[in-house]
Amino acid sequence: MYTVPKPRGGSDSQPEPLISSSDSVPAPGGPQGLPSVAKSRLKAKEGIFADALFRGIVILCALTLVVVVGLIFYELVAQSRPTLEKFGFKFLGKTIWDPVAEDFGALPFIYGTVVSSLVALVIAVPLSLGTALFLTELCPRWLRPILSLLVELLAAIPSVIYGVWGLFILSPFLRVYVQPVLAKYLGWTGLFSGPKYGFGMLAAGVILAIMILPIISSITREVITAVPRQQREAALALGATKWEMLRIAVLRNARAGIMGAVILGLGRAFGETMAVTMVIGNRPEIARSLFAPGYTLASVVANEFSEAFGRLHLSALMEAALILFAITLVVNALAMLLVWSITRGMPSRSIA
C-alpha cells in the first residue's frame, strides 16, 4: 500500500499510522487525497510516454523536410554530373546553347530569369504594399472581406492560365497599346526599344508581377497585422497623421517581414515556369531592351527536358535546374538572414 510520509519534525508521531490504517476515522484530506495523488502520477507517466510518442511523430514529419531538400540537391548534382565535369564553371558564362553540337552555356537563361523577375518586382512591390496597407489600415469594414478574397483568388489562378491569358490577351495588348507609348517616352533609356512583338521580357515581367502580387501582399498584411495596436495608438497620440503613423509605427516595425515577403516573391518569380514559358518568347539571347524575347532557366527545362536527346543535353538541363535551385537558395537564405537578424530566428510570439 501507499507508504505514509513521515511527520514533519513533530514530536508526537502516533496519530499518523492510525489514520492510514483505519477507515473509521474520517480525516480531512487524508485517505481520500493520497490515492488520487498516486493515480495522477500514474497518469502523468502515461502522459510522458504519449508525449514522447507525439514528439517523435512530429519530429519525423520535420525530418522529412530536411531529407527531401537533401535529396533534391543530391539528385540535381548527380544528374548534372556530365556537364559539371565537361564544362565546369564555364557553363555559367557561355552564351551558346547548341544541343546538336553538344555545347552548352547557361548565361542567357540566367540573365532572362533575373531580369524578368526584377521587372516583376518593380511593378509588384509598390502595388502589393499599397494593397496590404489599404486592407489592414484604411479599408472600410464592409469592403475588407471582399477585397481580401479577391486578392486571394488572384493567388489561386494557376500559372498555366496566366500563361494562356498572357499569350492570347496580354501580349497583343502590350504590343498595340503599351509598347508604342513606352518606346516613345522612355525609348532613350534603351530598355524600351526595338521591334514590338508583344511577347518578350516585358510581358513576362508583367505576368510575373501579377502572379507574385498576392504572395507579397498577403505576407505583408500578416506582418502588418502583427504590429501591436499600442504602437499605432502611440504614434497617433503624438500627433502623427495617418500616413505618418503608418510610416513610423507600422512600416518600420514590419520592415523585416515586408523584406521577407518581397524576397519570397522574388524567389517565386525566379522559379515560375509555365506562364513565363508561354509569353517570354523562348529565345536564348541577351538584349538590353525589355521588348526583346528572352529565355529563362525554368522555361528551357520545361521546353526541352521531355525531348532531350543525349546524355549531355539531359545533363545540361539538369544543371540549369541546379543553377535555378542554387539561385533561389541564395536569395531565400539572404532573405532569412535579413529577417532573422531582427526577429532572432523565430517568428515573434504574440504576447496576449
Next chain:
Amino acid sequence: MPKTTSQNIHWRRRLANGLALGLITAGALIVTVPLFLILGTVVYHGLPALNWAFLTQLPRPVGETGGGVGNAIVGSLMILAFASLIGIPLGVGSGIYLAEYGRNKWGNVVRFTADVLNGVPSIVMGMTAWALVVVTQGHFSLLAGSVALGIMMIPVITRTTEEVLLLVPQPIREAAWGLGIPHWRATLSVIVPTASSGIITSIMLAFARIAGEAAPLMFTALGNQYWNTKLNQPTAALPLLIFEYAKQPYEQARQYAWTAALVLISIILLTVIVFRWLANRGAIKGAS
C-alpha cells in the same frame, strides 16, 4: 507651443498624408483589375464550349468536333487527392513540431529547410520527382506527380501552421497545462483547434498553389490521351492539357485550352471558397 512652424509643417504633412493614402487606395484597387480581366476572358472564351460532354468525354483529334477533357479532370483530382495525403499530415506535423518543440537550434534548422523547400521552383521539384520516382520505377506515373505536388504542399502548410499556432494566446496554453493535461493532448485538443481557422487557410493556400501546377507534372504524370485511374500509370491532368493545347495553332485546340482553363479555375475557386467558408464557420476566432 511654437505655433507658426507647426502650422507650416501641418500643411505639408496633410498633403503628404492625402497623397500617400490616395496612392495606397489606388494600388489596392488596381490589383483587383487583373483578376476580373483574367476571369472575364476565361469565362468569355471558355463558356461557349462548356457542356456535359466536355466534362465527361475523352479529347478528340483535331478536325473532329465535340469531345472533352474528362480524363484530365479525373486525373487532376486523383493527383491532388494523393498529393494532399502526402502533404497535409507532414505539413501540419512539422508545423506542430516547430511551434511546440522547435524553439531551439534544431527548430531553426527545420525552419530554414522549410523556407528553402518553399523556395524550390516547381519545375525543379518535378525534375527531382522524375529522378526519384520515374527513373526508379522506369515509367511515368500518377504517383510521381502526386509526390512532386505533395512535397510542394509541405513547407507552405508547415510555416503557416507554426505561425498560427504561435498566435494562440499564452493563457490558453497555460489554462490547458494548469488542468494537468499532457502536452500532446493540450496541443491536439486545445491549441490546434484554436488555430484551426489558420491551419485550414494554410492548407487552402497550399492546395491552391499546387492545384494549377503544370511544371511538376510534365516529367512525372506526363499526360495521357485516355482514361487512367491507376497509381502507377501516366495520367492526364488539366494544367498539362491546357499547356499542350494552348501551344497548338488550331482554333479548336485553343478552344479546348480556354474551356479546360475555365474548368480548372472553377475547381480551384470552388475549393478555396468552400474552405474559407469552413474556416470562418467552424473555428473559434481566437487570436488574430
